[in-house]
Amino acid sequence: MNDPPRRADRSWWLEEVLAFDPGAPCPPLAGDLDADVVILGGGYTGLWTAHFLKDREPGLDIVVLEQDICGGGPSGRNGGFLNGWWSELDELVDRLGVGQALAVCRTASDSVREIGLWCERHGVDAWYTHAGDVGVATSPAQDGEWRSNLRRAQRLGFREQYVELTAAQVRERCDTPLARGGLFTPDAATVQPARLARGLRRVVLEQGVRIFEGTPVERFRAGPPAVAGTAGGMVRARQAVVALNAWASHWKAFRRWLAVRGTYMVITAPAPEKLEQIRWTGGEGVWNFRSAVHYLRTTRDGRIAFGAGGMQPKAARRIGPAFQYDERFVRQVAEDLWRWFPSFRDVPLEAAWGGPVDVSGHHLPFFGSLPSGNVHYGLGYTGNGVGPCHLGGKILARLVLGVEDELTRLPLVTMEPMRFPPEPILSPGLLVANGAILRKDRAEDRGRKPNPLVAAAAKIPRNVFGYNLGP
Numbered sequence: 001m002n003d004p005p006r007r008a009d010r011s012w013w014l015e016e017v018l019a020f021d022p023g024a025p026c027p028p029l030a031g032d033l034d035a036d037v038v039i040l041g042g043g044y045t046g047l048w049t050a051h052f053l054k055d056r057e058p059g060l061d062i063v064v065l066e067q068d069i070c071g072g073g074p075s076g077r078n079g080g081f082l083n084g085w086w087s088e089l090d091e092l093v094d095r096l097g098v099g100q101a102l103a104v105c106r107t108a109s110d111s112v113r114e115i116g117l118w119c120e121r122h123g124v125d126a127w128y129t130h131a132g133d134v135g136v137a138t139s140p141a142q143d144g145e146w147r148s149n150l151r152r153a154q155r156l157g158f159r160e161q162y163v164e165l166t167a168a169q170v171r172e173r174c175d176t177p178l179a180r181g182g183l184f185t186p187d188a189a190t191v192q193p194a195r196l197a198r199g200l201r202r203v204v205l206e207q208g209v210r211i212f213e214g215t216p217v218e219r220f221r222a223g224p225p226a227v228a229g230t231a232g233g234m235v236r237a238r239q240a241v242v243a244l245n246a247w248a249s250h251w252k253a254f255r256r257w258l259a260v261r262g263t264y265m266v267i268t269a270p271a272p273e274k275l276e277q278i279r280w281t282g283g284e285g286v287w288n289f290r291s292a293v294h295y296l297r298t299t300r301d302g303r304i305a306f307g308a309g310g311m312q313p314k315a316a317r318r319i320g321p322a323f324q325y326d327e328r329f330v331r332q333v334a335e336d337l338w339r340w341f342p343s344f345r346d347v348p349l350e351a352a353w354g355g356p357v358d359v360s361g362h363h364l365p366f367f368g369s370l371p372s373g374n375v376h377y378g379l380g381y382t383g384n385g386v387g388p389c390h391l392g393g394k395i396l397a398r399l400v401l402g403v404e405d406e407l408t409r410l411p412l413v414t415m416e417p418m419r420f421p422p423e424p425i426l427s428p429g430l431l432v433a434n435g436a437i438l439r440k441d442r443a444e445d446r447g448r449k450p451n452p453l454v455a456a457a458a459k460i461p462r463n464v465f466g467y468n469l470g471p
């Protein structure tokens, strides 16, 4: 490849939806105001929270403050995989016990279905496609990676959540020369992520929520009342919700619970005839069992959108422009796409972009309230937020309203998030471990055994610290 793919600062998904529907204007905050609830961050978490709050209490005065446009963050830039946690059942049972693990998986599954119904009800055409997803082993090191999950699910009587596939069966759904076998999970969907984010924005505006875009929150005091200060004015509210994803890692209160990584995507030009040739016409999401996962899906107009996780631009202490686009990583992602599908080498790549991921030690999001009692947070989705943010919005609405029920009793709320080491240990430590994970994955992609030192360094997060990260 000579030239790298075009840098799409807003992501191809956002460009697609903004071109025909820029939405009602939401100018920056100018002046001070009072509200019942101020929500920091206009991604899925913030917008679902606003939506569920208005559903329950239409009279609430809710303000959303977003530094960019709603969906300008990962909610409008992601792969659009809408799934729950069935693929992590085994780990969840080990960590939480059977009852809680199943409760978490079931509630996450509800979101997969409910988002589709919500789109229908509100006329949001988010390309919702409930076709399941396929986890594929693409190197010998990944062979059978799904088996302990499958055995556990079978013992618990959840056979219908998984279908084991041979290499030939994978290739019937998506013909890649890398396929060595895999697992089909029917309970998963895909969406055009920015259409979902912008659709949510439209619906909450119709519900009477006040949104201020281009409004970074520069100062915050928990109070009560909570006060969010911006260049144009301040919002004073009885309660506040922090829905800032990876940006919350800049806050002292959340710093020890989050590590930040990057993930990058490329998208091809439409090539429906090539998708026919590789038999990938069923709309399934596809991913593999690398530690730095590949995730790939098709679009309505016959493109492949292909992403890779687990990247880290430098020490990643601040969320800067390298998270939106990093030429080295984007080139790697393109090469990986072509290894999966050699016949796509001559299909132009139309755009590339990336975004930050708020990694939690448990690999699960966490929800709760700061000691002041009036500031609630939902963070740590670890690259799996499209479905879980919907659940997160339901939980956060309950925390704001003081409602206790089965959702606020989930371990996502009651379990203490794992702590990461403080700076200056965290960033360099992650850089080393992450580099080792990527090198290990690359060696295994080529069918080689990684250097033993690299393999050992890649396992440090899990084996030494007990994080659910890496191999």
Ligand SMILES: Cc1cc2nc3c(=O)[nH]c(=O)nc-3n(C[C@H](O)[C@H](O)[C@H](O)COP(=O)(O)OP(=O)(O)OC[C@H]3O[C@@H](n4cnc5c(N)ncnc54)[C@H](O)[C@@H]3O)c2cc1C
Pocket (backbone or CB within 6 Å): 040, 041, 042, 043, 044, 045, 046, 065, 066, 067, 068, 069, 070, 071, 072, 073, 074, 075, 076, 077, 078, 079, 080, 081, 082, 083, 215, 216, 217, 218, 243, 244, 245, 246, 247, 263, 264, 265, 295, 307, 353, 354, 355, 356, 357, 378, 381, 382, 383, 384, 385, 386, 387, 388, 389
């Ligand atoms: C490239 C990529 C691919 C991904 N693929 C998938 C996938 O396929 N499936 C999946 O489930 N998950 C995926 N994810 C993760 C998923 O996108 C996130 O978990 C989810 O969007 C999180 O939503 P959120 O509302 O919590 O955060 P965000 O969407 O990031 O919203 C937070 C908002 O806060 C705003 N903000 C930050 N600081 C301030 C401030 N000081 N003042 C005001 N506003 C501020 C940001 O601009 C942002 O819009 C992916 C992520 C990326 C980056």
